Amino acid sequence: MLTAAELSAVRADFPLLARTVRDGRPLVYLDTAATSQKPQCVLDAEQDFYERRNAAVHRGAHALAEEATEAYEAARAAVAGFVGVAPGELVWTKNATEAINLVAYAFSNATAGRGGDAARRFRLGPGDEVVVTEAEHHANLVPWQELCARTGATLRWLGLTDEGRLDLGTLDVIGERTRVVALTHASNVTGAISPVAEVVAAAHAVGALVVLDACQSVPHLPVDLHALDVDFAAFSGHKMLGPTGVGALYGRRELLEAMPPVLTGGSMVEVVTMTETTYAPPPQRFEAGTQMVAQTVGLRAAVEYLGELGMDAVAAHEAALAQRLLDGVAQVPGVRVLGPSTAEDRLATVAFAVDGVHPHDVGQLLDDAGVAVRVGHHCAQPLHRRLGVAASARASAGVYTSEADVDAFVEALGRVRTFFGAGAR
Amino acid sequence: MSMEQLYQQLILDHARERHGHGLRGDASGPGAGESFQVNPTCGDEVRLRVRLSDDGTRVADVSWEGVGCSISQASTSVLSDVVTGAGVEDVESFAAAFDDLMHSRGAALDPATEERLGDAAAFAGVSKYPARVKCALLGWMALRDALIKASKGE
Numbered sequence: 012m013l014t015a016a017e018l019s020a021v022r023a024d025f026p027l028l029a030r031t032v033r034d035g036r037p038l039v040y041l042d043t044a045a046t047s048q049k050p051q052c053v054l055d056a057e058q059d060f061y062e063r064r065n066a067a068v069h070r071g072a073h074a075l076a077e078e079a080t081e082a083y084e085a086a087r088a089a090v091a092g093f094v095g096v097a098p099g100e101l102v103w104t105k106n107a108t109e110a111i112n113l114v115a116y117a118f119s120n121a122t123a124g125r126g127g128d129a130a131r132r133f134r135l136g137p138g139d140e141v142v143v144t145e146a147e148h149h150a151n152l153v154p155w156q157e158l159c160a161r162t163g164a165t166l167r168w169l170g171l172t173d174e175g176r177l178d179l180g181t182l183d184v185i186g187e188r189t190r191v192v193a194l195t196h197a198s199n200v201t202g203a204i205s206p207v208a209e210v211v212a213a214a215h216a217v218g219a220l221v222v223l224d225a226c227q228s229v230p231h232l233p234v235d236l237h238a239l240d241v242d243f244a245a246f247s248g249h250k251m252l253g254p255t256g257v258g259a260l261y262g263r264r265e266l267l268e269a270m271p272p273v274l275t276g277g278s279m280v281e282v283v284t285m286t287e288t289t290y291a292p293p294p295q296r297f298e299a300g301t302q303m304v305a306q307t308v309g310l311r312a313a314v315e316y317l318g319e320l321g322m323d324a325v326a327a328h329e330a331a332l333a334q335r336l337l338d339g340v341a342q343v344p345g346v347r348v349l350g351p352s353t354a355e356d357r358l359a360t361v362a363f364a365v366d367g368v369h370p371h372d373v374g375q376l377l378d379d380a381g382v383a384v385r386v387g388h389h390c391a392q393p394l395h396r397r398l399g400v401a402a403s404a405r406a407s408a409g410v411y412t413s414e415a416d417v418d419a420f421v422e423a424l425g426r427v428r429t430f431f432g433a434g435a436r
Numbered sequence: 437m438s439m440e441q442l443y444q445q446l447i448l449d450h451a452r453e454r455h456g457h458g459l460r461g462d463a464s465g466p467g468a469g470e471s472f473q474v475n476p477t478c479g480d481e482v483r484l485r486v487r488l489s490d491d492g493t494r495v496a497d498v499s500w501e502g503v504g505c506s507i508s509q510a511s512t513s514v515l516s517d518v519v520t521g522a523g524v525e526d527v528e529s530f531a532a533a534f535d536d537l538m539h540s541r542g543a544a545l546d547p548a549t550e551e552r553l554g555d556a557a558a559f560a561g562v563s564k565y566p567a568r569v570k571c572a573l574l575g576w577m578a579l580r581d582a583l584i585k586a587s588k589g590e
Contacts (some may be wrong), residue, residue: 368477368506368518369480369504369505369506370505371478371480371504371505371507371568371571372443372505372506372507373440375439375443375565375568376439379438379439387477387478387479388478388479392479395479401479401480401481401503402478402479402480430439430443431443431448431506432448432452
């Protein structure tokens with residue numbers, strides 16, 4: 012838990028939080044699930060890299076190239092350590108979407124025979140099954156749809172309860188034919204934290220690989236990917252106080268070693284002739300072309316910032332905010348929470364529907380009060396369909412969110428139905 | 437700008453009453469056309485049908501179905517009022533004027549345009565919110581597409 016003084020110090024670290032919006036209203040930023048704001052140390056780290064150490068990495072032998080490469084690899088070690096894995100198991104990607112696509116296309120390439128015998132376990136074909144869940148962000152659904160379309164494998168999914176939690180009663184979808192199980196650690200809409208251990212046990216019992224979308228968990232909870240025993244995991248820097256343009260793929264070392272490359276070109280090779288190429292070991296094998304070095308340095312600063320606060324303290328702070336959000340929304344007539352109604356095993360991400368008012372109109376009224384929430388389907392159309400709505404509004408908190416932010420949101424939400432005359436309909 | 441200026445009473449009323457709502461007539465055939473448009477950012481949808489007069493110069497009927505925010509619903513409702521019975525050429529120039537209004541970023545309307553747009557001028561405030569412009573234009577996009585199909589007489 013953060014004390015009032017600690018929270019106040021945290022907020023002072025985020026320059027953007029001091030600004031006003033829409034005719035001078037103080038900003039109430041409740042869209043952290045979409046992207047987080049950045050502390051000064053992250054901005055400084057990127058700037059410092061460009062001012063003093065900028066050079067291409069893993070090529071060249073001059074002093075700057077050495078320093079830049081060292082910064083790049085030190086960032087990898089820091090971020091890997093933050094999620095409990097070894098540096099050699101962490102591949103830099105542009106974002107989590109790219110990380111998940113990397114795995115899916117590695118399966119494709121293996122299916123086409125690339126990677127030889129070592130990559131045989133990634134070959135898919137008719138009769139094989141890929142299992143996802145109805146809660147997935149499109150980034151952890153569409154790549155698997157496409158992979159199945161390319162390979163002839165069949166896509167199946169685990170269902171949800173009416174509260175948006177994974178329905179463990181549907182776990183028997185995972186069976187002998189299952190080769191991959193892809194699921195989110197925590198929903199970007201309902202905030203529900205998935206029962207990862209149960210799914211991993213079911214998947215591993217049939218020899219399937221587990222791909223975890225950890226975008227929403229890593230910024231908000233202590234996460235140890237080895238302890239979770241997943242085979243792959245993806246997360247994005249920009250949701251965890253870091254820059255845009257950098258994300259990461261975790262892969263168990265023996266899997267990364269067996270996986271054929273996806274993007275090919277410079278700096279991911281060993282020997283290139285006019286007819287064939289041998290590839291560098293992971294993680295370099297999956298990092299073709301000039302990399303986002305300054306952004307990795309920024310992300311290192313972000314995980315060090317979170318590490319100093321302590322992820323247990325961050326999680327406790329946000330658990331209290333989740334309770335306050337749920338209590339506040341429950342007081343507003345005509346508002347339905349889309350997701351678990353209690354704060355257990357859930358993030359401070361609360362999607363809701365306002366009876367008689369479209370989410371876009373809800374968001375507009377809140378915006379007029381300086382409150383930034385997300386409106387729309389949040390890249391999760393099947394989940395919204397499952398919960399019986401086309402779209403929703405979503406308030407999501409982060410480490411810098413205060414109780415006053417939540418209260419300002421709830422107060423503004425209380426005016427929405429009156430403004431649109433929805434109560435009288 | 438205040439929310440009352442953005443959500444003028446005319447908009448709130450049209451969002452409730454939704455003139456022309458409920459599909460009628462044929463989706464295709466001589467003088468008939470239908471278009472389905474979505475706003476991918478929020479999932480708003482509109483399906484709109486037109487029927488042209490026998491000589492193809494006028495819009496004899498417009499009907500639509502859709503789900504969406506008050507701006508998209510009201511805009512399509514006003515569209516239904518404006519377009520029904522109007523000449524096809526007038527409809528096209530009106531649609532162009534409304535498009536200009538939506539891309540004006542809140543600039544004041546000249547009196548002639550304001551008079552020409554009539555009730556549709558109430559959407560002027562939407563142009564100050566770029567994320568909402570698509571909402572106001574959704575029905576009009578469907579109309580233009582449906583008119584092209586109807587005039588081809590497929």
